[in-house]
Amino acid sequence: MQFTLEDITADEIDRRRGVYGPLTDSVRDLIDAVIRTEVDAADIDVARRRIDEVVADLRSRQIDGSYGVRFNTDAVGMPWGNAVMGVRNAIAPPVRTVADREGVTAEFTLGAAYEGPAHHVHGGVCAMVLDQVLGEAAAADDIPCFTGTITVTYRRPTPLGALSARAEIVDRDGRKKIVRGTLSDADGVTAEAEGVFIVPKNWSGPSNLK
Numbered sequence: 599m600q601f602t603l604e605d606i607t608a609d610e611i612d613r614r615r616g617v618y619g620p621l622t623d624s625v626r627d628l629i630d631a632v633i634r635t636e637v638d639a640a641d642i643d644v645a646r647r648r649i650d651e652v653v654a655d656l657r658s659r660q661i662d663g664s665y666g667v668r669f670n671t672d673a674v675g676m677p678w679g680n681a682v683m684g685v686r687n688a689i690a691p692p693v694r695t696v697a698d699r700e701g702v703t704a705e706f707t708l709g710a711a712y713e714g715p716a717h718h719v720h721g722g723v724c725a726m727v728l729d730q731v732l733g734e735a736a737a738a739d740d741i742p743c744f745t746g747t748i749t750v751t752y753r754r755p756t757p758l759g760a761l762s763a764r765a766e767i768v769d770r771d772g773r774k775k776i777v778r779g780t781l782s783d784a785d786g787v788t789a790e791a792e793g794v795f796i797v798p799k800n801w802s803g804p805s806n807l808k
């Protein structure tokens with residue numbers, strides 16, 4: 599697993615977050631607008647051409663391949679391409695966790711772009727969010743862990759809208775951590791997950807990634 603060290607200050611990371619975060623927000627808004635717009639075909643055609651121009655501008659200078667997981671010398675992580683929380687990924691809802699003594703919690707909104715059953719969250723998206731949140735609970739006091747096995751139990755359909763997730767380590771056994779978590783709406787739990795998260799054998803990245 600390759601991580602990239604960038605020799606930059608925390609201020610520089612904040613500056614970059616300030617540059618790319620709003621761009622990502624605008625693109626996320628674009629995704630939602632594309633799903634929900636009812637403007638006529640001619641306007642769609644104009645919009646498509648304008649979007650294609652913006653894409654060409656952005657591609658005039660770009661990296662090869664994906665963003666990777668980067669960190670600086672203070673172990674501040676920049677997993678900015680991450681599908682669930684990446685600062686530069688408009689597909690990410692984003693889901694950002696807050697750690698406490700027992701585990702991690704996240705509050706987030708899943709809109710029209712995450713639909714599976716009508717007006718409800720796609721089961722794969724529920725699993726993806728839970729994987730990330732359980733993974734962050736596993737890593738909260740340690741190095742990032744791989745998901746070995748994750749089991750999701752869907753208790754009832756998860757409505758699109760405001761949601762929360764919570765995860766805690768419930769057991770440790772050598773390099774394995776058993777983590778449990780939940781996805782909830784305002785009325786309570788909609789899905790539960792249990793996972794085996796495994797500390798990688800030959801870790802070459804930093805510990806305690808922030």
Ligand SMILES: CCCCCCCC/C=C\CCCCCCCC(=O)SCCNC(=O)CCNC(=O)[C@H](O)C(C)(C)COP(=O)(O)OP(=O)(O)OC[C@H]1O[C@@H](n2cnc3c(N)ncnc32)[C@H](O)[C@@H]1OP(=O)(O)O
Pocket residue numbers: 599667675677729730731732733734737742743744745746747771772773774794796797798799807
């Ligand atoms: C790490 C990347 C994240 C970086 C992000 C950093 C920035 C953000 C900071 C922090 C947030 C992090 C949040 C991330 C959340 C998302 C996580 C993902 O999506 S990870 C991608 C999906 N998962 C894979 O692709 C794994 C693919 N599988 C493998 O690479 C290996 O199979 C691996 C590492 C899982 C195990 O390989 P071995 O060689 O270490 O395993 P052996 O030494 O044989 O076994 C060790 C123990 O683990 C058990 N084990 C092995 N594989 C297992 C499995 N699949 N399920 C359950 N147990 C397993 C074994 O039975 C053994 O247990 P006994 O010691 O005997 O009790």
